[in-house]
Amino acid sequence: MGDALVIGGGPAGLMAAETLARAGHRVTVAEAKPSFARKLLMAGKSGLNLTKDEAAPAFRAAYGPLPDPVAAALGNFGPRQVMDWAEGLDQTLFTGSTGRVFPHAMKASPLLRAWLGRLEDAGVALRRSWRWTGWEGDSFRFATPQGEVAQRPRATILALGGASWPRLGSDANWLPLFSARGIAVVPFAPANAGLRVAWSDKMAPSFGTPIKGVAFHAGDTVSRGEAVIGRHGLEGGGIYPLGPALRAGAALQVDLCPDLSHADLAARLVRVPRKASVSTRLRRGLGDDPGRLALALECGRPLPQSDALAARLKALPVVHAGLAPVAEAISSAGGVDAAELDPGLMLHRAPGVFVAGEMLDWEAPTGGYLLTACFATGRHAGLSAAAWLDARET
Structure with a gap:
């Protein structure tokens, strides 16, 4: 020895x-x-x-x-x-x-x-x-x-x-x-763990889809990284930095258009005909981005048809069940x-x-x-x- x-x-x-x-x-x-x-x-x-x-x-x-x-x-x-x-x-x-x-x-x-x-x-x-x-x-x-x-x-x-x-x-x-x-x-x-989310059955086709160009907010922490929609919730570098706040019970909100002000996003949306479908209105605001569209449709319903839609997309609430097990x-x-x-x-x-x-x-x-x-x-x-x-x- x-x-x-x-x-x-x-x-x-x-x-x-x-x-x-x-x-x-x-x-x-x-x-x-x-x-x-x-x-x-x-x-x-x-x-x-x-x-x-x-x-x-x-x-x-x-x-x-x-x-x-x-x-x-x-x-x-x-x-x-x-x-x-x-x-x-x-x-x-x-x-x-x-x-x-x-x-x-x-x-x-x-x-x-x-x-x-x-x-x-x-x-x-x-x-x-x-x-x-x-x-x-x-x-x-x-x-x-x-x-x-x-x-x-x-x-x-x-x-x-x-x-x-x-x-x-x-x-x-x-x-x-x-x-x-x-x-x-x-x-x-x-730590550095995925977030558990109980998706509806409608989210199944989106499993594996990345969510890019968003800002995740939990407590005082903001993360601009990416995440992936998984079978059990959200996973990836955009979620990991929020771990301490999420462990402490903070709510999660997602700004789907962090590079646009509320006013700019509202102006985009107001140009869409009121008879247009919700999906059409979302695409005008979010672009043809499958990850962001899927998250908005899943977590934003009932989606408002008025100017309040911009506020919803700037602070989309994601109900979660906490972090994945250690x-x-x-x-x-x-x-x-x-x-x-x-x-x-x-x-x-x-x-x-x-x-x-x-x-x-x-x-x-x-x-x-x-x-x-x-x-x-x-x-x-x-x-x-x-x-x-x-x-x-x-």
């Missing part, structure tokens, strides 16, 4: 292991699944968005409130550092028109292969199918293919993930272990309470044990922010664990 044990082989855990190894410590990584970073690989199937290349104030503002250690971690390891790190793994990068940064390969597998190879070259022991089953005094017990194993490291980093995509490893099975130790955890909730979300809010941690992400109730990644109570939008914070907190915990080890050698 080495100096340090990292439990969890996702981005945060692997970054913690790399940081410890670079500091000269012997590291073992224990991953419950037969392979590493499954959630990273899944995210990379649609293009691995590593980070967001934007000015530090805008980048930081995208997260909203953060625990102090997470904010410090991001301050020390932000977009530029993520890009330098990836290029150090021989990944050439490009930045899209919105600032999102991707490897030219787009997929996560080339980067992950290079990363695991570099870790092994640094002497990191990679243990697959090692599931942590709990504490036993100062030891950590695992169920492994070889039977039960106990490890007693000098420092440990837990990077076990949140509660989204449990089939890929973020199953929150560690919650009872923390509860038994008296460690407070803010309940997990869906297991179906891209990420999760909630996690280990910040009060349980010191500035180095060490647990007050378990000296020498540090926490990183989505286990912590923070959330972020998609667009590179999630992955950057996982890298950053993994590095932060790794540096803190290395300092802890070094202090005990002097």
Whole structure:
């Protein structure tokens, strides 16, 4: 057994292991699944968005409130550092028109292969199918293919993930272990999740249709991204930023013509003959856009025939049943309470044990922010664990 044990082989855990190894410590990584970073690989199937290349104030503002250690971690390891790190793994990068940064390969597998190879070259022991089953005094017990194993490291980093995509490893099975130790955890909730809407049968032909060029409003949050009409509701980047407001019970309204004033839209509509059908009137206002037309017909009825139609289209109410379950979300809010941690992400109730990644109570939008914070907190915990080890050698 080495100096340090990292439990969890996702981005945060692997970054913690790399940081410890670079500091000269012997590291073992224990991953419950037969392979590493499954959630990273899944995210990379649609293009691995590593980070967001934007000015530090805008980048930081995208997260909203953060625990102090997470904010410090991001301050020390932000977009530029993520890009330098990836290029150090021989990944050439490009930045899209919105600032999102991707490897030219787009997929996560080339980067992950290079990363695991570099870790092994640094002497990191990679243990697959090692599931942590709990504490036993100062030891950590695992169920492994070889039977039960106990490890007693000098420092440990837990990077076990949140509660989204449990089939890929973020199953929150560690919650009872923390509860038994008296460690407070803010309940997990869906983040970057679809919105549940009970459509009428008339919406079935529109499933899979994108909704473009609109503004989604919930509470004080406005999103100009796109969404897709799905069987169970609305999904996509236009909905995800509204998660905190929707979780808090905010109503959803959609401005179907955000680039037109109410007066301009009303003027368009008034030019339509009063005997024209509702569909004709809507097309005059919305254009021949199937997504916006379907949403207006579904959620706007009974559609007014007068000038009030413009007001309805500028603030279309969408009755919803809340966000999709956390297991179906891209990420999760909630996690280990910040009060349980010191500035180095060490647990007050378990000296020498540090926490990183989505286990912590923070959330972020998609667009590179999630992955950057996982890298950053993994590095932060790794540096803190290395300092802890070094202090005990002097």
